[in-house]
Amino acid sequence: MKTDAEKFYTERKQLLRFTIDALNYLPALRELWRKNLEFHPKMKILDVGCGTGALTKTLYEVSRQIQVTPIKFCAFDLTQTLLNEFQRWIVKKNQADVNIIKADVRKIEDEAPIYWRNFDLVCSSGVLGYLEERELKTALWKIRTRIKDGGRLIVMESREHWLNRILIQKLYKANLYGKEKFADMLHQAGFRNIRYWQFPKLYSYLNLWGYIAVAEK
Numbered sequence: 001m002k003t004d005a006e007k008f009y010t011e012r013k014q015l016l017r018f019t020i021d022a023l024n025y026l027p028a029l030r031e032l033w034r035k036n037l038e039f040h041p042k043m044k045i046l047d048v049g050c051g052t053g054a055l056t057k058t059l060y061e062v063s064r065q066i067q068v069t070p071i072k073f074c075a076f077d078l079t080q081t082l083l084n085e086f087q088r089w090i091v092k093k094n095q096a097d098v099n100i101i102k103a104d105v106r107k108i109e110d111e112a113p114i115y116w117r118n119f120d121l122v123c124s125s126g127v128l129g130y131l132e133e134r135e136l137k138t139a140l141w142k143i144r145t146r147i148k149d150g151g152r153l154i155v156m157e158s159r160e161h162w163l164n165r166i167l168i169q170k171l172y173k174a175n176l177y178g179k180e181k182f183a184d185m186l187h188q189a190g191f192r193n194i195r196y197w198q199f200p201k202l203y204s205y206l207n208l209w210g211y212i213a214v215a216e217k
């Protein structure tokens, strides 16, 4: 049986595409990675709740541009129809080093392959709000086990304010975990050195939508 989030995105996959295009999300992410992230060869990256692949695709493109290869990408999502769209991109790029599967972050220990571990970077955008608070706390623990010592977690989530209460809670049916509350949960899950990045200047309107939390294992 489909969960609520899976049903939501199966019925409204155009909504995600529309939002990504309208917000210029892909160019913003490319610029964000270029400015902030150090890539290195043989890096392993996991995209949690990848949807149509916004994070992985932009990480892949930037790593190619700056000629840091090979990088191994793994990604999973709950919604098959979004994964199908992502898969078409992978086939078009003929990119064997991008592996995607259907899995639920709440059951990552059973549904993600056992060898999906020791990631240098685990990233996620607009996903964790679909979990209830208790599920989120547990999921952060489980995600942490897949990161290598000294590796990083980067999470983009919606801020808690009146506009997001309409857009994110009502329209997107997700919970809002404010910056401080989320930092607290990261601490409780054993992450350290928590800090925040900003979306690049040209795309600073995205900072009104969300925060980018960066934490270390």
Ligand SMILES: C[S@@+](CC[C@H](N)C(=O)[O-])C[C@H]1O[C@@H](n2cnc3c(N)ncnc32)[C@H](O)[C@@H]1O
Binding pocket: 005, 006, 009, 016, 020, 048, 049, 050, 051, 052, 053, 054, 055, 076, 077, 078, 079, 082, 103, 104, 105, 106, 124, 125, 126, 127, 130, 131
């Ligand atoms: C707003 S979309 C974001 C997709 C993508 N990360 C992006 O930035 O374009 C939210 C995504 O979370 C996924 N999702 C929701 N609950 C999930 C869960 N429990 N496990 C895995 N993915 C989940 C949905 O299927 C959807 O693809």
